[in-house]
Amino acid sequence: MRPLEIPIPTDEERQILEEVYQSTRDIRLHMRLQMVFLAVEHHFSAAAIASIVRSSEETVRRWLKRWMAEGIEGLKDRPGGGAPAKITSAYEELLLASVRLRPRSLGQPYSLWTLRRLADYMAEQTGIRVTYETVRLILQRGDIVLSRPQHTISSPDPEYKVKKRRSKRHATG
CATH class of the missing domain: 1.10.10 (Arc Repressor Mutant, subunit A)
Structure with missing residues (x-):
């Protein structure tokens, strides 16, 4: 395969690349930025970069091409994938x-x-x-928690509570 011709970034573009590289917590973006740095600063081939980042040469080429076409935004994961949400x-x-x-x-x-x-x-x-x-x-x-139902026995009898206590005493005594 013929080598990619990577354009030399301006000082401003290098500064932005460096800032994003130092500040990102996204490990995938970090590795893609490493690919760009290896290509731009060290003039490594896609094959050499692939062996360093433990990826395929095709993957390295794809990320370098996306960076050349879209800049840093091209190195970020695109939204999508998966089934659409069921819940509306x-x-x-x-x-x-x-x-x-x-x-x-x-x-x-x-x-x-x-x-x-x-x-x-x-x-x-x-x-x-x-x-x-x-x-x-x-x-x-929605701040709603369903709890298990508490089953209670009640009676319309006005003396129900007295009778219930009396039956408990006889059962334990």
Whole structure:
């Protein structure tokens, strides 16, 4: 392959390269800047740089070409990749509004929400199926925590508490 003809950066461009190199915490950007410095300051070939940074010659060439075309911005990772997000702000708003209502008022056959029930309900309403952990994280961002229900036994009998205490004493005594 023929060697890349790397343009000599101006003093201002060198200063910017140096500042970004010294200040970045992005290890990938740091390594790409090293590639540029090795090419510009030491006139190393792509093959020599590849052996130093433990990368392929093709990868080094690609980053040097992007730097020549776009400057430092070309060395940064481009956004993207992965599947598009399932969750929309409308989904989150509906979830937060639903969890604040009693399930029975929304036509559900139970009286308390659980994460799984919320995930199922939201899938029915929106067609978007997410895990109950995703539901928990959305609720957490909305400062809502579902706790386990506390089951209590009560009675309309005015003497219920007295009778309950009396039965506990007899059970332990």
